[in-house]
Amino acid sequence: MAVRDVAVLVGSLRKGSFTRLAAKAAMGLAPPSLSPSLVEIRDLPLYDQDLDERPPGEWRVFRDRIRRADAVLFFTPEYNRSVPGVLKNAIDVGSRPYGSSVWEGKPAGVVSVSPGAMGAFGANHHLRQSLVFLNMPAMAQPEAYLGGAADLFDGDGALKSESTREFLSKYLAAFERWAALHARR
């Protein structure tokens, strides 16, 4: 059985992030053929094309990590109906230098998370716009908008919603098939 390396990116930096809790819960529900790991984006210097003449070490490590991945799962909150800048920055860093994007062709999934009722729909779809341009086949169904996120986890950060657990298990099972369908190797 091929085990696929899945890079998991979280678009929130705060300690108590619901988005990070959702990502961790989903990683624990992944089928054995997926090997998900969190890729931290906090320390990536802001993208500045001038720096690409001698790329910062953090950019090089990040780009190498994504290059190795078979697939990418994005977990994003919504800031002002869009993707938080920190996640957009990571996407921009990975996309350059021009012609050497590390995202090229990698199957992707998008899970958006919000305490609000709309499940960060706006961020989910703004992110998809970038993925289209980056030539990343992004799984269309099932869609994943996790609303009411403040009520999904217990005091220890564990998922307490059984229906969300079931949903995330199904989502990861579908993503396994999606990653296999679009595998490059």
Ligand SMILES: Cc1cc2nc3c(=O)[nH]c(=O)nc-3n(C[C@H](O)[C@H](O)[C@H](O)COP(=O)(O)O)c2cc1C
């Ligand atoms: C700058 C900023 C903008 C926000 N804009 C939105 C928004 O457009 N839609 C939304 O549902 N929540 C919005 N929120 C609330 C976030 O959903 C909430 O802070 C959430 O907990 C962030 O995700 P996290 O828990 O993973 O950090 C915003 C929060 C911040 C700090």
